[in-house]
Amino acid sequence: MGDVKLAEALALRADATRRVEQLRARVAASARYQEGEAPAEDAVSLLAEAGEALEELEILIRRINRTNAVTVxxxxxxxxxxxxxxxxxxxxxxxxxxxxxxxxxxxxxxxxxxxxxxxxxxxxxxxxxxxxxxxxxxxxxxxxxxxxxxxxxxxxxxx
Missing domain, CATH: 1.10.287 (Helix Hairpins)
Known part of the structure; x- marks a missing residue:
């Protein structure tokens, strides 16, 4: 992320938070399935995707917090x-x-x-x-x- 304004980062954080919540719901919906049926989605890959999204979210939150702490x-x-x-x-x-x-x-x-x-x-x-x-x-x-x-x-x- 080059020259990103704090407001843009806050919007990205909100989007990332929504994405994590959507992935959480999709993982939960796919975590169990009936014998003889295929799961709606691959829960393992969804869980991995959620993990990556959470890591990105943490980096963004850290940057926002650092910016807030030094901006007078x-x-x-x-x-x-x-x-x-x-x-x-x-x-x-x-x-x-x-x-x-x-x-x-x-x-x-x-x-x-x-x-x-x-x-x-x-x-x-x-x-x-x-x-x-x-x-x-x-x-x-x-x-x-x-x-x-x-x-x-x-x-x-x-x-």
């Missing part, structure tokens, strides 16, 4: 740091949104829960404040993601 996208922040930040911001957004939904009496589908009790349900959390936090987190996620995507298209994959 802003003062003192590597691409690896930004990916970790984005992942945690997404989790934080999920926690805050779930808390706001629960406090507002909504279930996972967004429907308001009705209780057949005469007791009034009170919110233990400030729903409006949590919604504002969720909006701010979503904005920060978009900003970090934009910097990551820009780097993906600008940075060359390392060997």
């Amino acid at each position: 996208i802003e003062e003192g922040v590597t691409l690896t740091d930004a990916l970790a930040r984005r992942d945690v911001l997404r989790l934080r957004h999920s926690v805050v949104t779930s808390a706001a939904d629960a406090a507002a009496g909504r279930d996972q589908r967004g429907a308001v829960r009705q209780l057949r009790s005469e007791l009034k349900m009170l919110s233990a959390l400030p729903v409006g404040e949590l919604r504002s936090q969720a909006d701010e987190l979503a904005r920060r996620i978009r900003e970090v993601d934009m910097r990551i995507q820009r780097a993906n298209w600008e940075v060359d994959l390392l060997d």
Whole structure:
């Protein structure tokens, strides 16, 4: 692979991962067959092909990880740091949104829960404040993601 941008390598990784999964399924489907019948495919050669695809995938992942670790996208922040930040911001957004939904009496589908009790349900959390936090987190996620995507298209994959 000559001058490959990081974004291209990420697409290749996704393709390679799908290919490995397809080969895994084909190996499993061909691993046993009925006596007197021929197997649908040669499981031994499929397994060997999967092994080669996995070796290529490992090399690609190593190159991507090396590139992410040394690529600085802003003062003192590597691409690896930004990916970790984005992942945690997404989790934080999920926690805050779930808390706001629960406090507002909504279930996972967004429907308001009705209780057949005469007791009034009170919110233990400030729903409006949590919604504002969720909006701010979503904005920060978009900003970090934009910097990551820009780097993906600008940075060359390392060997």
